[in-house]
Amino acid sequence: MKYIEKLARIDRRIIYLILFLTVLLPYLFKISLPMKPLPEVVQAYKEIDKLPAGSVVMISIDYDAASMPEVQPMLYAILRHCFSKDLKIIMLGHWPLGIPLGIAALEDVAKEYGKKYGEDYVFLGFRPGVAAVMINIGKEIRSVFREDYWGTPLDSLPMMRNVHTYDDIAILVGLEAGATGDYWVQYAQARYNQKIILGGTAVVAPDWYPYLQSNQIVGLIGGLRGAADYENLVHNKALAYYGMTPQAAVHILIVIFIILGNIGYLALRRRK
Amino acid sequence: MKREVPIAITFISGVLLVIAFFIPHEPFGSLEQRFNDWYIIVSGFALILGIDSLLLHHWNKVSRRSKDWFHSLSLIIAFFVTLIWGFYSGIKTGHFLSAQSTFRQYFYMYVFVPLQATMFSLLAFFIASAAYRAFRADRFEAALLLFSAGIVMLGRVPLGNSVAPYMVALVFLIFAFLLYTDGRKEVDPMRKYLKIGGAVVSLLLIYPVGWFFLHYTAQTAGWIMNIPQLAAKRGIFVGIALGGIAMSLRIILGIEKTYLR
Numbered sequence: 413m414k415y416i417e418k419l420a421r422i423d424r425r426i427i428y429l430i431l432f433l434t435v436l437l438p439y440l441f442k443i444s445l446p447m448k449p450l451p452e453v454v455q456a457y458k459e460i461d462k463l464p465a466g467s468v469v470m471i472s473i474d475y476d477a478a479s480m481p482e483v484q485p486m487l488y489a490i491l492r493h494c495f496s497k498d499l500k501i502i503m504l505g506h507w508p509l510g511i512p513l514g515i516a517a518l519e520d521v522a523k524e525y526g527k528k529y530g531e532d533y534v535f536l537g538f539r540p541g542v543a544a545v546m547i548n549i550g551k552e553i554r555s556v557f558r559e560d561y562w563g564t565p566l567d568s569l570p571m572m573r574n575v576h577t578y579d580d581i582a583i584l585v586g587l588e589a590g591a592t593g594d595y596w597v598q599y600a601q602a603r604y605n606q607k608i609i610l611g612g613t614a615v616v617a618p619d620w621y622p623y624l625q626s627n628q629i630v631g632l633i634g635g636l637r638g639a640a641d642y643e644n645l646v647h648n649k650a651l652a653y654y655g656m657t658p659q660a661a662v663h664i665l666i667v668i669f670i671i672l673g674n675i676g677y678l679a680l681r682r683r684k
Numbered sequence: 685m686k687r688e689v690p691i692a693i694t695f696i697s698g699v700l701l702v703i704a705f706f707i708p709h710e711p712f713g714s715l716e717q718r719f720n721d722w723y724i725i726v727s728g729f730a731l732i733l734g735i736d737s738l739l740l741h742h743w744n745k746v747s748r749r750s751k752d753w754f755h756s757l758s759l760i761i762a763f764f765v766t767l768i769w770g771f772y773s774g775i776k777t778g779h780f781l782s783a784q785s786t787f788r789q790y791f792y793m794y795v796f797v798p799l800q801a802t803m804f805s806l807l808a809f810f811i812a813s814a815a816y817r818a819f820r821a822d823r824f825e826a827a828l829l830l831f832s833a834g835i836v837m838l839g840r841v842p843l844g845n846s847v848a849p850y851m852v853a854l855v856f857l858i859f860a861f862l863l864y865t866d867g868r869k870e871v872d873p874m875r876k877y878l879k880i881g882g883a884v885v886s887l888l889l890i891y892p893v894g895w896f897f898l899h900y901t902a903q904t905a906g907w908i909m910n911i912p913q914l915a916a917k918r919g920i921f922v923g924i925a926l927g928g929i930a931m932s933l934r935i936i937l938g939i940e941k942t943y944l945r
Contacts, residue, residue, distance in 0.1 A: 424813045431812045445842035448902075477797040478804035509800075512781050512792045519783065540727035544720035551717060556724070562779060614840075621914045622921060637840050660841035662808065667834045667851055669816040674830075675858055677820050682862070 417683070420676025427669065434665050438657040444649070445657055449641035452624055456609045456631020457645045459583060460490070465498035467582035468575055472596065473505030473514035475589035479613050480513060483587050485639040485652035486611045487517045490585055493646045495525040500571050501533040502581070504557070506545070506592050508538045515561075530569040537561030542592060546599040550578050550606075578604040583630070588612035593620060601628050611638060691938040698936030739763065766791065832908050835897075839905020848901040849894035856893065860886035 449457075460469065471490065475483045494501055503518055505511050515535060522533055529535075536557045539545045548556045553576060559565050566572045574580060584606050586596045593610045600606040601623075607630050610620050614635025623629040633642055636659055639652035697719065704716035742756035750756075773787035774780035781788045821827035834851065838844035860883040867879030897904070934940035 422816065427813045427816060428809045431809055435808075447842045450906075477800035480797065480801055481805075509796075512788055513797075515781055515788075516793075539724060540731060541720070541724035542727075544723040544727070548717065548720050548724075555717065555721070562782075618909065618913060619917060621909060622918050625910070625914060635840075656842055660843050662812070663837040663841045664843070664847050666812050666815050667837055669812060670819045670830065670834065671851065671854055671858075673816045673819065674821050677822070678858070678862060681822075682866075 416679040417676055419672045420680055422669075422672070431662065431665065434661045435658045438661055439654070442654065443657045444654055445660060447637075447640060447644065447656065449645055450634075450638065452632040452634070453638050453641040454645065455624075456611070456633055457493070457642060459607070459609060459630045460493055460499070460585075461497065463497065463499055463582050466500065468500045468502060468571070468580060469494050470502045470504070470581045470584045471514070472584065472586045472592070473503065473510045474507050474592035475513075475587055475612070476507050476509040477513065479589035481651075481655065482613045482636045482639060483589060483611065484513060484517065485636070485650060485655075486633050486642060487514070487587055488521060488650065489639060489642040489646050489648060489652070490611070491517060491521040492524070492648055493642075495521055495527055495532070496646070498532075499582075502536060502572075502575065503533070504536040505538050506542050507589070511538050511561075530564070531571055534566075534569055534572055535561045543595050543599055546595060547603070550600065550604040552576055578606040581606065583607045583609060585609045585611065588616055590616065597623050597628050609633070611642075687941070687944060690944055691941070695936055695938060698932070702936075735763075832912075835901060836905045836908055839901045839903075839908075844905070845898060845901045848897040852897050853890045853894050856886045856890045859883075 463469070471487070473487070491501065501518065503514050505514055518533060518535060521527075522529070527533055537560070539556050545556050553572075554566055557566060560569060560572075578584075578600060584596065584600055586593045586608060588610060589612060593612060593616065596606075596608055596610070601608050608628070609631040610617075610623070610629050611633030612620075612635075614637070617632060617634025617638070620629060620632050620634075624632045633639065636652050636655050640656045643650050643653045700712070700715055701719060704712040704719070707713075708716070739760065742759050744750075745756040746753050746760065769787050769791055770780040773782075773785040776786075777784045779785065781792075819826075819830050819833070821830050835848070838848045838851065863879045863883035863886065867876050867883060870876035870879060931940065935943065
């Protein structure tokens, strides 16, 4: 029984080492595993896919570098989907530290598809005030953003001439790492009936299932799995897809650790 | 006056905003717009206030040589390096985040992003270690939570369906072993046979339960997320909303004054 009891006292450094190797090895050997996309991600994909060319999609960058490994692949996959369908993109953000991540992704993918700034996509940047910004967009986008992020007046950007309120935006995609997604639902959806897709870290995504079930959002992309599913759907397997193998291995490892810990704990308790 | 004026401002603003929400027509409609504009301006200034407070706090720690003052000093240095580099890049290239900006190319992408991502990724190590030490099936509720968490973790990743039966088999084997060894030591024949019977049932359940999870782990994880998880979340949301309304009313009516401290 002594050996079994030791299972409850594995040194944390051993756990860290095993975890490190579990993440590293699948990356080194580039192992990929087949996946069936989750229904909520397929729903999000279909909502964007059925938009006619020229429709405006607003993307909100509400995360920063800490959540980048999970959320940035979503952004790339969604941008690729939108540009391949000739949809117009308006990007803004409520997390100032995440703004450069949005710019980098937008510039990369726009270049890939040969899209022009001002005609096919616009970057509005950050304004403080979160809820007030969301409400004001519903009244007139120029009341919050008179100029784009680079200082160009909105009316001199061709694609913005006919965009004034949520009525001119086909879908809003909120990429989240916190509670900003809830604000989008409370203000843009509840007040202005804006169609919303939320994508975010695996930590915040479970909070949105009530919104999905009540049709307050029309799609949900949760965590690295959601990002991998979206990459799969747009036939562009990239970082998220290949990141799923280490994540699967780590999930299995944590479950094994929990079982081992409980075996040791039960053995100890029985002896006491 | 120090207390009455802020309470009066809060009361008037709160009541007007509530009216503007339910009557979005003149004169209240434009009033909401005006309040929102003010809110955006005040939020902008709040950022400056935050910077001031942060720097002052850390400068005090440095000047008094408080515990870990060196960390505070590195924060102040990092703050000014970021600020100066940002301004320099902005002046040189027209915008501090333009494609040619060294601030964006080097500082943001190669310093800030890896630092922040590293801080967050450390969580994986802590979560693994904490899950191992803290997730104990010491009560029925804890065991249920543990089992659900395990199924969701496996059901959300590829290979989950293939691995789950082995995990479940392992858990049932442990149950069977524990019940059997307990049963052997029992003196009361009734309890002895009950425990040994329980061990046999656990062994017999391995195959059907394993078969179920081989085929339905992902679906079970989906069911847990969409039904029990959703019900609990909805309950929490309703509670938060009611609490929010109650707290807002207390603030508007001047009953709650802690924000004045």
